Amino acid sequence: MSDLDAAVAAGVLGADEAHRALLQATVEVARAIFGAKAASVFLLDEEADELVFEAVAGEGEGELIGMRFPAGTGIAGWVLTTRQPLIVDDLSADTRWSRSAAESTGYVPKSMMAVPLLVEERALGVLNVLDRPEESRVKLREVDLLGLFANQAAIALDLLQRARRAREALAAEGRLAPLARVAARLEEDDRDTAFELLQALDRLLAESE
Amino acid sequence: MSAALELHEHPEEEDLPAWSLPAEAVDRIRVPVTLPEQVTREWAWGGSTGAGVRVCILDSGIELDHPLVGRVDRSVAVLRDEDGKLQVLDDAEGDLCGHGTACAGVVRALAPDVELTSVRVLGAGYKGGGEILLRGLEWAIEQEFQVVNMSLSTTRTKYVERLHELADRAYFKRVVLVASAHNMPVESFPWRFASVISVGSHEEADPLTFFYNPTPPVEFFGRGLDLDVAWLGGGTLRCTGNSFATPHIAGICALIVGKHSDLTPFQLKSVLHQTASNAKGAAA
Numbered sequence: 001m002s003d004l005d006a007a008v009a010a011g012v013l014g015a016d017e018a019h020r021a022l023l024q025a026t027v028e029v030a031r032a033i034f035g036a037k038a039a040s041v042f043l044l045d046e047e048a049d050e051l052v053f054e055a056v057a058g059e060g061e062g063e064l065i066g067m068r069f070p071a072g073t074g075i076a077g078w079v080l081t082t083r084q085p086l087i088v089d090d091l092s093a094d095t096r097w098s099r100s101a102a103e104s105t106g107y108v109p110k111s112m113m114a115v116p117l118l119v120e121e122r123a124l125g126v127l128n129v130l131d132r133p134e135e136s137r138v139k140l141r142e143v144d145l146l147g148l149f150a151n152q153a154a155i156a157l158d159l160l161q162r163a164r165r166a167r168e169a170l171a172a173e174g175r176l177a178p179l180a181r182v183a184a185r186l187e188e189d190d191r192d193t194a195f196e197l198l199q200a201l202d203r204l205l206a207e208s209e
Numbered sequence: 210m211s212a213a214l215e216l217h218e219h220p221e222e223e224d225l226p227a228w229s230l231p232a233e234a235v236d237r238i239r240v241p242v243t244l245p246e247q248v249t250r251e252w253a254w255g256g257s258t259g260a261g262v263r264v265c266i267l268d269s270g271i272e273l274d275h276p277l278v279g280r281v282d283r284s285v286a287v288l289r290d291e292d293g294k295l296q297v298l299d300d301a302e303g304d305l306c307g308h309g310t311a312c313a314g315v316v317r318a319l320a321p322d323v324e325l326t327s328v329r330v331l332g333a334g335y336k337g338g339g340e341i342l343l344r345g346l347e348w349a350i351e352q353e354f355q356v357v358n359m360s361l362s363t364t365r366t367k368y369v370e371r372l373h374e375l376a377d378r379a380y381f382k383r384v385v386l387v388a389s390a391h392n393m394p395v396e397s398f399p400w401r402f403a404s405v406i407s408v409g410s411h412e413e414a415d416p417l418t419f420f421y422n423p424t425p426p427v428e429f430f431g432r433g434l435d436l437d438v439a440w441l442g443g444g445t446l447r448c449t450g451n452s453f454a455t456p457h458i459a460g461i462c463a464l465i466v467g468k469h470s471d472l473t474p475f476q477l478k479s480v481l482h483q484t485a486s487n488a489k490g491a492a493a
Contacts, residue, residue: 072332078308081269081331081338082361084391087449089435094307094446118395121364140410140434143449151394 016163020055023156028057030129030149034142037131038109040064041117041153042076043161044125051076054125054157059107075114076126083123085115085143085150115146117154124161127153241471248483248490250417254464259320261470262463265354266316266456267345268309268361270302271327277314277439278325286329287341287348295344297328305332307441311448312360312456314439319416319460320467326354331361339368343375346386350379355466358459359388359405360452362397372399380404385466385474387459389451390427401426406462406478410434410454413486419458421485429481431457 023041031039038058042051049071053064071077075094079086088094089111109130117125127150169176182198185191230238245252263282271281286300304310304327313325330345331338342363349357357379363372376399379386388400390409400407403425410433411420420430433454440446458481465480466472472480483490 072306074306078269078306081306082308082389082452083364083393083397084360084362084389084450084452085393086452089447089449091446093444094440116393118364118393118397120395121366123364140412140449143410147393 016160016167019156019160019163023055023153023160024057026149026153026156027055027127030127030146030153031057033145033149034113034129035133036129038107039127039129041157042126042128043157044071044080044123051080051126054160059109059130063106075112076128079114079116079126080123083116083118085113085146087111087113087143113142113146115143115150117150117157119154119158124154124157242469242476244476244479244483248480249492250484250490253480253484253490254461254468257320257464257468259323259460259463259467262320262323262356262467263326263352263354264316264320264323264459264463265326265328265349265352265357266309266313267328267330267342267349267357267359268304268312269306269331270300270304270309270329271313271325272304272307272310272439272441272443275310275314275439275443277445278310278317279321280325281313282324282326284327284329285348287345295340297344297348300327300329302329304329304441307446308360308452310441311438311446311453312358312459315416315436315453315456316358316460316463319457320463323356323460323463323467326352339363339365343368343371346372346375346379350375350382350384353382354384355470356385356387356459356462358456359386359399360455362389362391362400364395364397369398373402373404375399376402376404380474383473385462385477387455387462389455391451404474406458406474406481408451408455408458410449410451416457417461418486419461419481420487421482428478429458429485431455431461433457 027039027041038056038060040053041055043054045052050068051071053067056064071080075086075088091110091112111131113129115127116123117127129146271278271284273281284300285297286302287295287297290296308331309327316323328345328349330342376386386399386405388405388407390400390407391397399405407426407428409427409430411430412434413432416432418432422428422430431454433451434449436448436453437445438448438453462477465477482488485491
């Protein structure tokens, strides 16, 4: 998708805030539905081959956003590379996981459900649900439910990424920056002359195609 | 001399294409194994330990010396050389993420005497893994493993055609591909191909309980809930997922092939169907 398409898809500047809120709402609902201590979404940064905390509800909320770790490792790494949902009931057996999680996040979960976030043919990241109540034995229906949440989270994550690309395209140094500034000013109040000019430009471009 | 007579006189020329079947050649395609009237579990794998069966785990590698996995006969990895070409090379890295070790342990538990080979196609630093997966699978087919466990899938449609072609090649070379299904709202492969054995999970605790699904694409359900699977560092981890249901079916396939080495993938799938826990042959 071109940056211009992304800009159009995103609609207006600031859309990434709305999409981030959608992603946050998704992890909050996932946490509530499963009665879990925490739920989170990792975004895959393909360039850096790293996973980044993008949304967190519950334990670690507000602290973990932006934290990174290598994409190919850990439970989330498996899920991402195999494209298979996974539930682990006792993470304490995995000393590597516990140690690295404790070191980096200060919170060591006992159990974890993880599912890949897939949009069309791309894997965008991983949705995690940590520490469901102990009495709730994992049922396969829960995995199916998690799959549905993952679909929603994947759509939100996709929108967020598009919005970011759009914002980059419209940022101060971007080629579309003047367009963004014009759009922002138009929003401030009624500017009939500016609108007319914009429409004239639009017609001119349409005729020259 | 007609071509048919030549065939009759040289029955060892099995490389000739079987595009037609002259009357004289019927003997040549005698089916080595015919299924009994009622296929039972006793007939299918009674007494089999998987001895003599070569099983390939196409995954993240296998940890060496894991007590639940035991002997790994060979470990290779698909790696890019300096020119960017993919090479299949002997590998001493073991398993970087644990997934392949878990799958290998499940196969070993069911079929203790199989020969295990690890083909590492997943793990850290495997960006653009589609090509690597394809090369690993191609190699496994070249090596003619009887059973290949694939607890993985790709969503990349650009690989579908080649993957499909490889799955068919495997089917005709008697290499059985056992592949994990997944319950996501996105299509993935190769489990959706009819030429492979696709596996989802059931909730029973018995490792030999498996179900045939008359409404595909998922054709079989194996044990996939609350399993203590082999994990890195010689330990175990309690897990749930189709990734582990798949090696259960792969292990059962290895048991069957260990007893009936001449079964074609088509016949093997029939045996699985008839011995499934929701079919008649399961009782015996």
